[in-house]
Every structure is written in structure tokens, then in C-alpha cells.
Amino acid sequence: MAVLRFLSGCATALWRENTGSPTSVRRFQRRRLGRLLAHAAAQVPFYRDLYGGRVPSPDEIGSLPAVTKAALMARFDDTIAGGRLKLADVVAFGRDKRVVGQQLHGDVIVSVTSGTTGQVGYFVCDRPSFEELRGTLFARVLKNKLLNPFDVLRFGPWRPYRIGFVTATGGHFVTYNLSLHTPLVARLAYEGRAFSILTPMPQMCRELEAYKPHFVHGYPTFMEALAHEQLQDRLNVTPEVISLGSEPFTATAKQALAAAFPRTLVVESYGTTECVSLASQCRHGKLHINEDVCVLESVDATGKPVPDGTLGVKVLLTNLVNRLQPIIRYELGDQVVIGPPDCACRSPFRTVRVLGRTDDTFFLLGPDGRYHAHTPIPFETLFLDVEGLMQYQLVHEAQNRLRVYFTRDPRADAAALRAKIEAVFRHYLEQNTLTGSVEVAFEAVEEIPRDPNTKKIRQIVSRVPMPTNADELSGPWRIKGLGNG
Ligand SMILES: [Zn+2]
Structure with missing residues (x-):
């Protein structure tokens, strides 16, 4: 089941991006949003109360109330469809290091985050939805490779595509979850391994060299540090792709990565614990929103969407896939500018520029x-x-x-x-x-x-x-x- 949802998520994501138009994407998104709102208003007490017991139309999204992590956590049990989970069980599971990589009640993925507000949040997703989100992420990041049959056929059970996740490990973190819950069939073609960012640098370099990743995903600040290791001959790896997420990609980091990995395709992605992948970068350097799995709205201080091309005060996320714990108009800590799709890559998806996080090194x-x-x-x-x-x-x-x-x-x-x-x-x-x-x-x-x-x-x-x-x-x-x- 999980693997089917992963493969179909991956295939439909590729198909939609390559055959869709901005109009068809909008239509698809609107349909999905309508179904999500109907589900949330009927099955989820938190949203039933928020919407006063009625089912909002997808066209009203810009005027629906926004929600925060604090509000969701304060009424956690009521945010779960059909009352299937209790906060106490999720917290106990989320804190238990021994069950990292397992699923709560056999089919629920738990992710823990402190995100940009400093408050710990617990988010849950049913396994099939998680697989669709993972499949979409996979398709968007690796689209150039997946659409080239010669490239795909270079890899298989005899030579798996090695993905290294340089990330926070040892807990229920979303990126670590992505590296752990690989469906069995997918494991024939690719393998993922996590490298803890708490590993001392010399050891990290030795481990990466031994693994010889084709693909590395990491935080920009950390990848910048690895780039300097490579430049100083303390690291020697040649990944085909480096993907970056969770932090802004600064000019100095760009410079360092380009110097250290001149033949590597470096792509940014915009992801969050609450929806896995919100946007992925194309060859022309633009981040295109994954509008088939989420809605992003850049809004003013009152929660009204601002016109395309202008900087909003905050950004609201709606996850169109997760039915277990619907996330609708959820405040992320970033500020973004959303733009029209027009880009030389011909993607039907609108673009986003993230001003985002300002943590220091x-x-x-x-x-x-x-x-x-x-x-x-x-x-x-x-x-x-x-x-x-x-x-x-x-x-x-x-x-x-x-x-x-x-x-x-x-x-x-x-x-x-x-x-x-x-x-x-x-x-x-x-x-x-x-x-x-x-x-x-x-x-x-x-x-x-x-x-x-x-x-x-x-x-x-x-x-x-x-x-x-x-x-x-x-x-x-x-x-x-x-x-x-
Ligand atoms: Zn593009």
C-alpha cells in the first residue's frame, strides 16, 4: 500500500508538472481544497468549531481564519480526524528514541519540530499521505533524472542510487523520517542513509567518503561547512546533486558550494515538518510551489492574501494531502513573495521567494x-x-x-x-x-x-x-x- 502510494505520488507529480497548465493546476488544487475543507468541517472538531459548523467553499480560503502551532497544540486531540489519537500518546511516542523509524499504531508517522517559533510541535500524518508527499518531493527534486530513461537505468538493485541525508538524527524529525521510512520496492533502486550533524567534522568527512553519495541533502549552513572541508582536501566526494532545505541559502554558501562541487547540480527546496515539501527549485533557479499538494498564501497582518509580487507579513500553508491532522491556513514563520509561474522551465507552478529564517552561526x-x-x-x-x-x-x-x-x-x-x-x-x-x-x-x-x-x-x-x-x-x-x- 505504502509503496503504491509512493510510486503513484511520484508518477502523478511528474505527469502534472510536465503536462499541466497553470489553469489545470489551479482547477486541480481547488478541487482538492474543496474536499479537504469538507472533510475537516465534518470530521475534525477543531475546524468544525473554527468554521462555525459550516463547510466553507474553496473560493473563500482567503478569508478563513488562520491557525497557529500554539492553537493546534492547545487542542491537539480535536485536530485529529475521527478522534483517532491522543496528545499524550503522540508525545510519549515522539519522545521515545527507541521507536524512531517506527509508526505509531502501525500507520502514523510522528514528526517533532521546534520550527521557527521555539515551541515544540507534534505533527502526525497517516502513512499513505506521507508517501504521497515523499513521492512528490522525490519527483520534483529528481525530475531531470527520472525523465531520462538512460539515467534511470544506470541504477537498480545492482547499483542503488545512494542518498545521504546530512541532518539531525536520533529523533522523530521530518528529514530523518524521510531517510528512514523507505518503502521496500523503492529500496531496490535507491538507498538512503542519515549522517548526524552532531558528528565531529573529521568523522563526518570519513563517513561521507566511504558512502560515496550520488545525492546529498542538508542544511545550507552545514553544507557550506562541508564545502570548505572539500576545498581544503579534508573531504573528497562528488555527488551529482546537492539539495538544500530548512534555512536560507546565503550568497557565501552558494559561492562555497560552487567552488567545492563545480560539477554538482545544487537545488534548494522549501520544506516544513507540516507538509514535507512546499516548493522545489528548477534549473533556472526559481522555487516552484508544489501546488498540487499544498496551498501557500502570502498574507498581510490581518490574514488577507497580498497581491502576487509583493512581500507579505507572513505565509500560510494548507496541506492538501494529510487527512489525519488537517493543516489549513497554518502560519509559518517565514516571509515570502509569491509570483506567477512564468519561467523558462515551463513549469505550471507559481514561484515563491523565501526571506525566512534569520538564525545566526x-x-x-x-x-x-x-x-x-x-x-x-x-x-x-x-x-x-x-x-x-x-x-x-x-x-x-x-x-x-x-x-x-x-x-x-x-x-x-x-x-x-x-x-x-x-x-x-x-x-x-x-x-x-x-x-x-x-x-x-x-x-x-x-x-x-x-x-x-x-x-x-x-x-x-x-x-x-x-x-x-x-x-x-x-x-x-x-x-x-x-x-x-
Ligand atoms: Zn522554473
């Missing part, structure tokens, strides 16, 4: 007298498992002085929470040989302050400028000399 002075780059996502993962933590902010206040602000779930024990946060940091510092050279202060607060400009909570903030003397930087980020020759 820390440059910490190590005992070797050099500055080492510490990217945001490994820090974020430290906070994910901390029971009783509501929100956090990590600030690099002064060179090698960090401060953790955190808020507590009122039901959690304050002392135990502080001890847990201290312990995960102690472990991180130990692993990175920074014990003794980095000071961390922990401060329980009532509320995490919002950024005065964006009004968002920035989670990983550096007030320390990047070191200017490239000679003092360790391998990664010795970017200065790159562009100049």
Missing part, C-alpha cells in the same frame, strides 16, 4: 586558538528533547559567552528543567572540546522578547561579529579568499 574560539563555526541547527536540536521547555533563545553575547533564555511549561519542575538544559549544553561543549573555553549562562524568563524589526522570536542570535582575520578561522568559513581567486 556562532564563531567560537577553540582551545587551538582558532575560531570554529557552529551552525544553528545542531543547537536547535539540543532543545528539542527537553521536557517541560516551552520556548528558548540562545544568544552569543560576547566572544565565547553564551546565554540561554527559556520559558517553562507551568506543569514542569523548574529545577529539573534547568538541570536538563545545563546537561545538554555540557554535553555539546564536551563533544566539541569547548569545555572550559565557552561560558554558558542560563536564565528562566516569563517571555522571550521578539525581534523589534521582524516581530519574530529569533532563536539563535549572535551579537558577536564574524572574525575578520581569515587565518584565525578553522577550515570552514575561510571564505574571504574565495571570490578573489
Whole structure:
């Protein structure tokens, strides 16, 4: 069943992109949205209440109320179709490291995220829907390869296409889930392996070299670090494709990847835990929205869609596939500009430009007298498992002085929470040989302050400028000399 849904998701996604027109895509999307709204209004108490007991028409989407992660989490049980799941069971499963890669009740994929708001969220998707989303992602990222029969036939059970996911592992994270739940038949043609971003860099390089991936997916900041390893001959891999997600792809990262992997196709994707893949980049560098599986709306402060080509205050996501926990007009932490489909690649899908996340990389002075780059996502993962933590902010206040602000779930024990946060940091510092050279202060607060400009909570903030003397930087980020020759 799962494999059929994966293969049909993949095939229809390829077919729709190659034969569809903007009008037919719109029609398909509208039909799907209509069915989703009818389902949510009838089967899901949260939406039944939100819509006052009536079934909204798909044409009304722009005026329906938006929902937040906090609102969904506060009434989690009511967000599940037919009351099939309880939050307590999902949280217990989501926290259990031993069942990572398994499904709750045999057919529910659980994904945990702290996303851009610092609040931990639990999202569930039925296995068939997850497979359709995965199939779509697969088709969109690998379309050029899948449409070339010679390229496809190079791979098979005798030579699987190797995909390396450089990601946060060891928990129920959506990218890690993608690397784990590979359907059996798909495994004949491709294999996925996850590489933990908490692995020390020299070991990561050895493991990647041994695996020889054809395809690598990772966070831009981390792939930038790997690009520098490659440039300095500490890493030697030649993937055909590198795909990037979860963070903005900065100009310096682009430069580093182009220099380190000149023959590799580098593509960005825009994904979230709540819908797997929202948009994928084409050969011409544009991110096209996967409008057959989701609706993205760029809206103003009142939740009304803004005209194409203008920057909205926030972006709302509707997942057209997941029926178990419908996600309708859900606020993502990003700001985007949505544009018409017209692109040289002839995709029927509209485009999106993500301004998105603004987390910083820390440059910490190590005992070797050099500055080492510490990217945001490994820090974020430290906070994910901390029971009783509501929100956090990590600030690099002064060179090698960090401060953790955190808020507590009122039901959690304050002392135990502080001890847990201290312990995960102690472990991180130990692993990175920074014990003794980095000071961390922990401060329980009532509320995490919002950024005065964006009004968002920035989670990983550096007030320390990047070191200017490239000679003092360790391998990664010795970017200065790159562009100049
Ligand atoms: Zn395009």
C-alpha cells in the first residue's frame, strides 16, 4: 500500500508538472481544497468549531481564519480526524528514541519540530499521505533524472542510487523520517542513509567518503561547512546533486558550494515538518510551489492574501494531502513573495521567494586558538528533547559567552528543567572540546522578547561579529579568499 502510494505520488507529480497548465493546476488544487475543507468541517472538531459548523467553499480560503502551532497544540486531540489519537500518546511516542523509524499504531508517522517559533510541535500524518508527499518531493527534486530513461537505468538493485541525508538524527524529525521510512520496492533502486550533524567534522568527512553519495541533502549552513572541508582536501566526494532545505541559502554558501562541487547540480527546496515539501527549485533557479499538494498564501497582518509580487507579513500553508491532522491556513514563520509561474522551465507552478529564517552561526574560539563555526541547527536540536521547555533563545553575547533564555511549561519542575538544559549544553561543549573555553549562562524568563524589526522570536542570535582575520578561522568559513581567486 505504502509503496503504491509512493510510486503513484511520484508518477502523478511528474505527469502534472510536465503536462499541466497553470489553469489545470489551479482547477486541480481547488478541487482538492474543496474536499479537504469538507472533510475537516465534518470530521475534525477543531475546524468544525473554527468554521462555525459550516463547510466553507474553496473560493473563500482567503478569508478563513488562520491557525497557529500554539492553537493546534492547545487542542491537539480535536485536530485529529475521527478522534483517532491522543496528545499524550503522540508525545510519549515522539519522545521515545527507541521507536524512531517506527509508526505509531502501525500507520502514523510522528514528526517533532521546534520550527521557527521555539515551541515544540507534534505533527502526525497517516502513512499513505506521507508517501504521497515523499513521492512528490522525490519527483520534483529528481525530475531531470527520472525523465531520462538512460539515467534511470544506470541504477537498480545492482547499483542503488545512494542518498545521504546530512541532518539531525536520533529523533522523530521530518528529514530523518524521510531517510528512514523507505518503502521496500523503492529500496531496490535507491538507498538512503542519515549522517548526524552532531558528528565531529573529521568523522563526518570519513563517513561521507566511504558512502560515496550520488545525492546529498542538508542544511545550507552545514553544507557550506562541508564545502570548505572539500576545498581544503579534508573531504573528497562528488555527488551529482546537492539539495538544500530548512534555512536560507546565503550568497557565501552558494559561492562555497560552487567552488567545492563545480560539477554538482545544487537545488534548494522549501520544506516544513507540516507538509514535507512546499516548493522545489528548477534549473533556472526559481522555487516552484508544489501546488498540487499544498496551498501557500502570502498574507498581510490581518490574514488577507497580498497581491502576487509583493512581500507579505507572513505565509500560510494548507496541506492538501494529510487527512489525519488537517493543516489549513497554518502560519509559518517565514516571509515570502509569491509570483506567477512564468519561467523558462515551463513549469505550471507559481514561484515563491523565501526571506525566512534569520538564525545566526556562532564563531567560537577553540582551545587551538582558532575560531570554529557552529551552525544553528545542531543547537536547535539540543532543545528539542527537553521536557517541560516551552520556548528558548540562545544568544552569543560576547566572544565565547553564551546565554540561554527559556520559558517553562507551568506543569514542569523548574529545577529539573534547568538541570536538563545545563546537561545538554555540557554535553555539546564536551563533544566539541569547548569545555572550559565557552561560558554558558542560563536564565528562566516569563517571555522571550521578539525581534523589534521582524516581530519574530529569533532563536539563535549572535551579537558577536564574524572574525575578520581569515587565518584565525578553522577550515570552514575561510571564505574571504574565495571570490578573489
Ligand atoms: Zn522554473
